[in-house]
Amino acid sequence: MGSVMAAAVMLGACGGDEGASTPLQNESNLDEQLAALLTEQEVRPVEPPAAQDPKRVELGRKLFFEKEISGRRNISCGTCHHPLLGSADGQSQSRGQGAVGLGPLRRHEGESLFLARNTLSLWNRGVAGWDTMFWDGRLAGNPEEGYISPSGDPTPQEFSSALAAFTIIPVTPDEEMRGFPGEPDVFGNPNEMADLTNDDFAEIWPLVVARAMGVEEYRQELLAAFPGTTEDTISILHLGEAIGAFMIDAFTMLDTPFDRYLAGDTEALSDSAKRGALLFYGRASCSSCHTGALQTDFKFHNVAAPQVGTGKGEEAPLDFGRGRITGEMSDRFKFRTPSLRNIELEGPWMHNGAYADLEDTVRHHLDPAASLSAYDDRQVEPELVGTYQKNSEELLSTLAPELAVKGDPLSDKEVVDLMAFLSSLTDPRSLNLMHLVPDTLPSGLPVDD
Ligand code: HEC
Ligand code: HEC
Known part of the structure; x- marks a missing residue:
């Protein structure tokens, strides 16, 4: 057990209940507060998968x-x-057949035919x-x-x-x-x-x-x-x-600053990232859906992401998400909570790549109604500009109740801290994975286009 967890256990063991439950403002107590919160939320080091043959x-x-x-x-x-694009493609929605090129430069030669969703990492x-x-x-x-x-x-x-x-x-x-x-x-x-x-x-x-x-x-x-x-x-x-x-x-990729912190290295996170983690797992309620050390409950929620892009199936240009699978009205616009590991590497964000900026994605959660009315769809693929559906009333009517900052709205400084925490979820080894790409392939077909 790392020293962070040990500190949390000690807080409990020494009858430190007051310490754990009263918010402590003192910066020097950041580690104690965070240890208590992470223990309460059962955020534990992630067990890596078994080695593969x-x-x-x-x-x-x-x-x-x-x-x-x-x-x-x-x-x-x-x-x-692509390994160099956060294991995705850097496009708001992915381009399959009929397109050429890699990553953000991939373009359709004839008719533009997008896959209905943003490429998952x-x-x-x-x-x-x-x-x-x-x-x-x-x-x-x-x-x-x-x-x-x-x-x-x-x-x-x-x-x-x-x-x-x-x-x-x-x-x-x-x-x-x-x-x-x-x-x-x-x-x-x-x-x-x-x-x-x-x-x-x-x-x-x-x-x-x-x-x-x-x-x-x-x-x-x-x-x-x-x-x-x-x-x-x-x-x-x-x-x-x-x-x-x-x-x-x-x-x-489980060697992020946050993983090191969970394993007991209190130096692995900056104070700003620690304050961000306190908000994430605490007052900002992010962890009511982005739970645990992988930041996902693997469940489905409607956070009212702007409906932009092609949409999916018969409901296009809307995308009912989980509602398409269950057929339930109450599941409309719900999507699986994404893990936030390496999240800064895989933009654009949301199921349809609605946001090209990570901070805008986070701020959307803090006030979905304001975000929807200010939404500018010039940040999606050029052919999809103009597809934004202004159906905020419908979207917001089933908004997830878990989206609730407790107490005062977050200040700009607190958003900076939250972003520092999200950065601590990046494993530096993920930044250059060029070694994964083979030089040649058994078929003789090219690898680099
Ligand atoms: C044309 C682009 C494209 C190609 C080619 C492609 N994918 Fe994907 N991949 C996507 C998109 C888009 C999604 C998300 C689809 C959705 O959720 O509806 C996705 C989702 C995934 C997921 C799901 C991850 C998760 O957490 O749910 C995995 C795994 C995956 N792809 C692996 C592969 C593998 C393996 C191949 C090759 C056999 C492949 N993909 C080929 C675009 C692509
Ligand atoms: C009600 C559950 C819920 C809460 C609370 C919540 N999120 Fe999310 N979050 C989601 C879901 C679901 C998505 C995907 C929505 C979509 O694509 O339509 C998402 C998407 C994201 C994304 C983009 C991920 C990607 O892969 O594109 C980020 C970043 C994010 N959330 C951060 C946060 C932060 C930070 C907080 C706290 C301020 C928070 N979330 C609170 C459920 C939640």
């Missing part, structure tokens, strides 16, 4: 950047989850308890209870984690990785997956596996990484497990 990690790394497994051989996981998705995936939680589960997934009945159930189970989904939608009918691959050859529909999961997956098995290096490495398999039994499950192992190995 190196053969699967190395295979998964190549597959993650491999365009051969996309319909037109033109897009990979790494296109949208991949940090720490292998930590125990991360059983819910997507902004709306439409994939969830664990090895004990099994998985529910947008792929429904065909979903394999043998996955080791929700992360691995997720991995077999992005290859299936036409606008994401599979491609549209009539559009050939980058060599001008027909795309054998194009004529299927997005929900033909059971037909699409074997074609994706065949693409990988058609490359000798992948064939050998798949068989070697999954002992007991044969050419006939290698399936999408194994591709998912390998890519999952890579993501856990590459994107587990």
Whole structure:
């Protein structure tokens, strides 16, 4: 147990109740106050996931950047989850098929076709308890209870984690990785997956596996990484497990100043970050949803993020979020509470990338009504400017009650402290992950476009 926790325990043990419950203004007591609050909120050091099999990690790394497994051989996981862009793409909404380039420079050549949501980051998705995936939680589960997934009945159930189970989904939608009918691959050859529909999961997956098995290096490495398999039994499950192992190995980032503080190093945080943590887990009520050391309860809440961008499904240009999955009115506009690990690296923020500035995102929570009326949609992708829906009344009518600063509104100085705390959630190793990108790929397809 680190000294911070030890101090908290001592406060309790020595009958220091008055000390723990009376707000202490004295800066020198910051550590004691914070230790007491973190103990009360059960914020404990995060247990890292188990080490992954190196053969699967190395295979998964190549597959993650491999365009051969996309319909037109033109897009990979790494296109949208780039290691140099906070494991996302720097766009308010992600661009799939028909776009070229990487990151903020990625643009559509013809018609602009966005995925409905902002690209999620991949940090720490292998930590125990991360059983819910997507902004709306439409994939969830664990090895004990099994998985529910947008792929429904065909979903394999043998996955080791929700992360691995997720991995077999992005290859299936036409606008994401599979491609549209009539559009050939980058060599001008027909795309054998194009004529299927997005929900033909059971037909699409074997074609994706065949693409990988058609490359000798992948064939050998798949068989070697999954002992007991044969050419006939290698399936999408194994591709998912390998890519999952890579993501856990590459994107587990648990050496932030805040982690060091939790482990007992009281010097790891500045006083400003400590005051920010006191607000975050205390008066500003952030931790009523952004709970624990990963800052998420994995539940769904409506914080009335501005409805801007394409929207999703029949309700477009609105996005009902969790309400699309449950069909409940009361779930409309709810999204899964995002973890705030490495949060400063993955803008734009919110499910649709509504905010290009992290402080604006935080301030939105402090006064959603004011933020909605002042919202300027010139901060989203150029083609999506002008899509802001002024439906604040509807949004605010089911606003999450947990959004409540206790006592006086936060001062500007307190917002600075809150931002310093959010900065302490960045693991410096995440800043340059260029070493993850392979120089070449077994298919011979390019990695750097
Ligand atoms: C065209 C861009 C694009 C590509 C290609 C892509 N993703 Fe994503 N990814 C997204 C977007 C957008 C989301 C959020 C979707 C949502 O929640 O509705 C997402 C979500 C995720 C999540 C969920 C994280 C969480 O916490 O819920 C994982 C994991 C993930 N992607 C992994 C992958 C893998 C693995 C691949 C390759 C097989 C891949 N992605 C390909 C854009 C992309
Ligand atoms: C009612 C639950 C709740 C409370 C309280 C809350 N948040 Fe959030 N927060 C969310 C949800 C849900 C989202 C995603 C909303 C969306 O995208 O539509 C979010 C988004 C964010 C984001 C953007 C994350 C991303 O990946 O884009 C940040 C930063 C953030 N919150 C910080 C805070 C801070 C700081 C506080 C305290 C002042 C706070 N939140 C209070 C639920 C909450």
